[in-house]
Amino acid sequence: MAGIEDVARLAGVSTATVSRALSGKDVVSEKARQKVEEAARELGYIASHSAYTLATGRNRNIGVVMPYVDRWFFSSALEAIESTLIEHGYDLTLYNMSGGAEQRKKIFTDFLLRKRVDAVITLAVHPDEEELAQLDKMKKPIIAIGGQVHGARSLSMNDHDAGKLATEHLLSLGHTRVANISGAVKTDREFNQADKRREGYLEAMHEAGLETRKNWLVEADYTAQGAYKVAKQMLGDPKNSPTAIFANSDEMGFGAMMAAKDLGLRVPEDISVIGIDNHDMAELFGLTTIDQNVRAQGAEAARLLISVLSDPTLDSHVNVEEDVEWPVSLLIRSSTARPAVGAR
Amino acid sequence: MAGIEDVARLAGVSTATVSRALSGKDVVSEKARQKVEEAARELGYIASHSAYTLATGRNRNIGVVMPYVDRWFFSSALEAIESTLIEHGYDLTLYNMSGGAEQRKKIFTDFLLRKRVDAVITLAVHPDEEELAQLDKMKKPIIAIGGQVHGARSLSMNDHDAGKLATEHLLSLGHTRVANISGAVKTDREFNQADKRREGYLEAMHEAGLETRKNWLVEADYTAQGAYKVAKQMLGDPKNSPTAIFANSDEMGFGAMMAAKDLGLRVPEDISVIGIDNHDMAELFGLTTIDQNVRAQGAEAARLLISVLSDPTLDSHVNVEEDVEWPVSLLIRSSTARPAVGAR
DNA sequence: CTGAAAGCGCTTACAG
DNA sequence: CTGAAAGCGCTTACAG
Structure with a gap:
């Protein structure tokens, strides 16, 4: 040594x-x-890294905070963030907030502020005003992925528009009976992402002059399994079954497709399904989706943060609101098509 | 401040x-x-954390090294490791080795050894002798998940036995035409996990006096998509198609099931499929599998490491070989059954 | 271009 | 039980 x-x-x-x-x-x-x-x-x-840090105040380490790491969106983004950071000589310290409010508080104060990190990336986590003020006081810039944060930089897709676009794709094919499987989990309380996607759906339906029946508006937990259950109920309903489903995530889209198939319905002949994400398995399922290019999104956030950190005049504007809208695109595969003649 | x-x-x-x-x-x-x-x-x-570290030599930080973070096995294990560590007041620094040999070297020397971490957990990464010697010199204990490491602690399932058990399950149902979709990716060069699972399969077939045709021994990249392709080829072969498939991972099992269905074959009536993992979506697919309880495995490894670190006499035996075999269990769902009468 | 020395913010033997 | 002080291993104004 x-x-x-x-x-x-x-x-x-x-x-x-x-x-x-x-x-x-x-x-x-x-x-x-x-x-x-x-x-x-x-x-x-x-x-010695600690001596370097003590002498300079710099850590060359970024804290990444997320509510899950074992879900596709999060692990994919994390992969990209980590690769980008290491390329630039930064370490990544991971904070998983699965432990609830108490753990969250501990992370934001004890851990993050223990002067271990130079900056923070949050994924689908909305720092509250107090947390933001703390970070600001410690001169730690923060960038949020997955939703806008008042007073901080963020990078996120437009959930409302994505929901609308997905729905309009179905409408343009001639569907009129379109259901939406929304999400409802912890993540959502942070940014109401699920609500926004649904609002986009509702707006598209409304603008087309279409009704939205109550049992077309269902919720699941963002998993394939959860969506399978609700989709099966919905599709089995003899009076109200839709001809198309917009699922708030690809994983829920998979569940909906499997439910349809298990009922003997063909996709897309009998039922169209569209998701959001472009999940790794979406191509295999043939799922039409809104591609949000998660890995590129994570890499871009990391890059943004690094460029913020290397700004020598940073001290005067550690955290300013700057919202970057991440572009998405409609990716059409084989799970969506015109409704069968006579369906309705 | x-x-x-x-x-x-x-x-x-x-x-x-x-x-x-x-x-x-x-x-x-x-x-x-x-x-x-x-x-x-x-x-x-x-x-101040750096002052604490400088004064004491302790970091309260664990380095976790893995070849991917965006694959199910790795992100699930990571989730559990992170939760366990944070519970015990440890931070987790993530090192993703997707960047090849050069990056690997950089991680093991520049990063890990920069005295930033107190210990290391590797997932499906086999530190070589030199790396191990370095770590030992710095008094950093290491625990490996996913394969045994000469001269270090490890926690891993018995891949050979798992492959054999999966195959025997199929044989016990009466199958004689059993194929194996093995894995072949970077990870494997580290521990030959894929080879071991296949050896277990071959041993089971051999002991049952059954032949193993060349085109029943295929490989894919551990993804559903990769397995879909090879399974489709295999199942479409009019002369050689098997009645059962043992896939080295659940994701490959999903691919095999989808290939079968797309060919109009029923699972399990026409074709049985078994995987290894108990992936989050395995229940939805109804996939019979060898459950390796990844999350518990990660948590246990983290716990082991923490207990090693808190041993005051640690210095005399920082890295000793101690292999813990992680138990697995056969989890039977609806993708396996007796072969149809007349099949063969 | 280079060195002596202060300083970063803690912990911990040592002495009392 | 408590304090003065050395020490952890760097970086960086300051002076030359």
Whole structure:
């Protein structure tokens, strides 16, 4: 465990010169640099991170906060965030908020603020005003994915428009009996994402002059299994069954497709299904969807944050509201088509 | 950003007493403790982590290294590891090795060894001798999930036995034409997990005196999509089609089931399918599987590591080989059944 | 271009 | 039980 002293001694220079040579941020003679580099290599020197942090106040570490890590959206975004950060020499400390309010508080105060991270990325987590004020006081910039945060940077898709677009795709095919499987989980309380997607659906239906029956408006927990159950009920109803389903996520779309098939209904001949996400298995299912390119979204958020961190004038505007709308696109596969003649 | 000095001043004691009172590890008079706690609360004092680390050499941070984070096995294990660690007051720094050999080296030296972590958990990553020696020199214990590591602690299922058990389940139902979809990805080069599962399959077939045709031994990339393609080829073969498929993972099992259905084959009447994992969607698919309880496995590994770290005599045996075999169980659902009469 | 030295904010033997 | 002080291992103004 060679320290900077050892390197200095071996190279025949002071520790100051070692530090300068190795960081590359200051002027050092070529000769000194070479001696230092050789000595460092020979000793297998690796700078102590805590000493660096204590001396500079910088961590080169980003905290990432999310409500789940074992769900597709979150793990996909995390993968991209991590790759981007490591590329730029940053570490990533993961905080999973599955533990409820108490744990959340602990994370925001004890952990995040223990001066361990330089900045924070939240996924589908809405920091409240107090949390934001704390972060601001500590000069930690934050960027939110999955919804806008008053007073902070964010990157997110337009959920309302996505819901509307998905619905309009079905309407344009000639469907009039369109149902919506919305989401209803913890995540949602943070940003009302589910509500917004449904609002988009309702707006599209309304603008087309179509009715929306009560039993076309159902909810599930964003899982395939949850959606399977509600879809089966809905599709089995002899009087009210829809000819198309807009599911708030692809996983719920999978569940709806499986429910249809288990009832002997053909997709898309008897029932059309559209989701949101472009999940890894969506192609296999042939699911038409709104592609939100989650990995690119995560990478972009990480990049944004890094560029914010490297702004030397950052102190004056650590957290300012700046909302980037992430573009999505309609990806048509084989789960949607014109309704069968006579259906209705 | 109140420091320990501020607290000391407000409480009217020395910084040494503040440190003792707050850590709770040393004797402090009740009166002093109260004054300190109040002062700390009033100032919103949070100890600097880097100063703590620099002074003590401890990080309270665990590095977790894995080849993917956006695949089910890894994200599920990660979820459990993170929850367990945070419960015990540890942070988790994530290292995703998707970047190839160069990045791997960087992670093991630059990052892990930068004295940022107290210990390491690897998932389906086999540290080589040099990496292990480095870690050992730095007194960082390591625990591997997903395969045994010579000279280190590990926790993993018995892949050979799992492959055999899955196959025997099919044989016990009367199948004689059993195929295996094995895996072949980066992960595998680390531990030959796929080979071991296949060996178990081959052993079961051999012991039952059954032949294993060449086109029953196929490979895919552990994804549903990859397995779909190979399963479709196999099932469509008029002369060689099997009556049962053992897939090395549930996701590949899903792909096989979908391929069968798309060919008009019924599961399990025409074709039985068994996987390994008990993936979140396995119940929905009705897939019979070998449940390896990934989340519990991750939590157990984290717990083991924490107990290793809290052993005061640790220095003498930082990394010793200690292999824990993680138990698995056969979980029978509706994708496996006796072969149809006349099939063959 | 380089070095001596202060300082980052804690912990912990040591002495009392 | 408590405090003064050294020490953890870096970085960086300051002076030369």
